[in-house]
Amino acid sequence: MESLKAISSALFDSLRDLLPILVVIGFFQLVVLQQPIPNFGEIAIGFALVVIGLTLFVQGLNMGLFPIGECMAYAFATKGNVFWLLCFAFALGFGTTIAEPALIAVAREAASVAAEGGMIAHTAESLKSYAQGLRYTVAISVGIAIMIGVFRIVMGWPIQYLIVVGYTGVVIMTVFAPAEIIGIAYDSGGVTTSTITVPLVTALGVGLASSIKGRNPMVDGFGLIAFASLTPMIFVMGYGMLV
Amino acid sequence: MLPIALIIFGFQYLILRKPIPNLKKILTGFLLVILGLGFFLEGLQAALFPLGKLMAFQLTDPHFITGEEAYRELQWWDYYWVYLFAFAISFSTAIAEPSLLAVAIKANKVSAGAISVWGLRIAVAIGAASGTALGAYRIVTGTPLYWYIIAGYIFVLIQTMFAPRMIIALAYDSGGVTTSTVTVPLVAALGLGLATTVPGRNPLLDGFGMIALTCLFPIVSVLAFAQLSEWKAGRANKNST
Numbered sequence: 082m083e084s085l086k087a088i089s090s091a092l093f094d095s096l097r098d099l100l101p102i103l104v105v106i107g108f109f110q111l112v113v114l115q116q117p118i119p120n121f122g123e124i125a126i127g128f129a130l131v132v133i134g135l136t137l138f139v140q141g142l143n144m145g146l147f148p149i150g151e152c153m154a155y156a157f158a159t160k161g162n163v164f165w166l167l168c169f170a171f172a173l174g175f176g177t178t179i180a181e182p183a184l185i186a187v188a189r190e191a192a193s194v195a196a197e198g199g200m201i202a203h204t205a206e207s208l209k210s211y212a213q214g215l216r217y218t219v220a221i222s223v224g225i226a227i228m229i230g231v232f233r234i235v236m237g238w239p240i241q242y243l244i245v246v247g248y249t250g251v252v253i254m255t256v257f258a259p260a261e262i263i264g265i266a267y268d269s270g271g272v273t274t275s276t277i278t279v280p281l282v283t284a285l286g287v288g289l290a291s292s293i294k295g296r297n298p299m300v301d302g303f304g305l306i307a308f309a310s311l312t313p314m315i316f317v318m319g320y321g322m323l324v
Numbered sequence: 325m326l327p328i329a330l331i332i333f334g335f336q337y338l339i340l341r342k343p344i345p346n347l348k349k350i351l352t353g354f355l356l357v358i359l360g361l362g363f364f365l366e367g368l369q370a371a372l373f374p375l376g377k378l379m380a381f382q383l384t385d386p387h388f389i390t391g392e393e394a395y396r397e398l399q400w401w402d403y404y405w406v407y408l409f410a411f412a413i414s415f416s417t418a419i420a421e422p423s424l425l426a427v428a429i430k431a432n433k434v435s436a437g438a439i440s441v442w443g444l445r446i447a448v449a450i451g452a453a454s455g456t457a458l459g460a461y462r463i464v465t466g467t468p469l470y471w472y473i474i475a476g477y478i479f480v481l482i483q484t485m486f487a488p489r490m491i492i493a494l495a496y497d498s499g500g501v502t503t504s505t506v507t508v509p510l511v512a513a514l515g516l517g518l519a520t521t522v523p524g525r526n527p528l529l530d531g532f533g534m535i536a537l538t539c540l541f542p543i544v545s546v547l548a549f550a551q552l553s554e555w556k557a558g559r560a561n562k563n564s565t
Binding site: 098099101102104105106108109110113114118119123124125126127128129130131132133134135136137138139140141142143144145146147148149152153156157160162165168169172173176177179180183190193194197239240241244245248251252255260261263264265267268270271272273274275276277278279280281283284287291297298299300301302303304305306307309310 | 327328330331332335336339340342344345346349350351352353354355356357358359360361362363364365366367368369370371372375376379382383388405409412413415416417419420422423425426427429430431434435469470473474477480481484489490492493494496497499500501502503504505506508512528529530531532533534535536538539
């Protein structure tokens, strides 16, 4: 009985989280566009799947992703080996980004923009290699970002100094980068941080900041995602200049 | 997911050489996350994305905007439904975003309840919504994206100087966190729809940039909310003493 109650309250929470989307889509479809909702049955089933999926995800988050991220952070902190910690940070950033579906989609679009702008030849092969190069560029930049972010937590530097440097980098690159690449570069920052990366990386940062002496998890633990959405902008503009 | 699992277990067993406590529970958690995300994406693709994308194109269609009237030159304010849709859809998808929920849960725990889960989510959602609406306005007017980005950066840096130190890192994180699974496809479709239908815009060049603004504005709104609550608390303190 207790567990049934817990499940239904978790489902209710997910439903509440998703309700605003339903209201917005329903309002615009029925009132503004004045059209009926197409394939009502299919949409209802899809929505039920979304609710169940979000519920399972949140459960798994608390059972799996958060504990493992923190557990590894503690283990690295007690071992005190910064080199391996940085390797781990890079691998985590690179590995979670390279397979990210949103990034694959953006890279493909970017390749067609580059072909349109005459930067590369309009053949399937050059499009593919451009898109792949871009994906590796972004994945490396996210790996470096998480690495720098972790190093910052270890050293306890205030995050705003590094962000100022990053922003300056973006602005400088904007001046020199070809106009076609700028929009894609700016967008690629937001696209890279996926739903699995965020909880893992957040748990890692908070875990590190709480197990290293003199660090405050609130002040120092967050900020890894911020770097991961900043460096791809710089690297993608760099890629646009080189290729 | 597989590369992530490889990295985690590889480092855990080869470098750290420590058994994982509660291995069974953690593996169950991983399984739940994979299953949950699978259902979530499947459902989104069946229900929300097709309809949302269709609506983005319909709302940006000049025929819808001029209504019964004969064709006329459209001004930027004729697109008011588009701005409203951009704001509303971005707000609601930010609330539904699982990554944001994850960070909000964590921030709530770390701050010992000082940052409420819903407070952070609503602050971020307001920022994301404003960013998307501004992105729609930018595509309609055709002004260069980097003006907005650079102005936004300068604003964030000024805010950082006055914001409470505790919130800064979390605020910077909230930008990248918002633009994830649910938000990106719908917001990108809106940008593409606008860039295709607004005369004089090239979808390949002008369709981008919505995500970037949706990513930047939550930083501003979270810093602003923190400043506001600090100011309120300060005033309450003054009154009570």
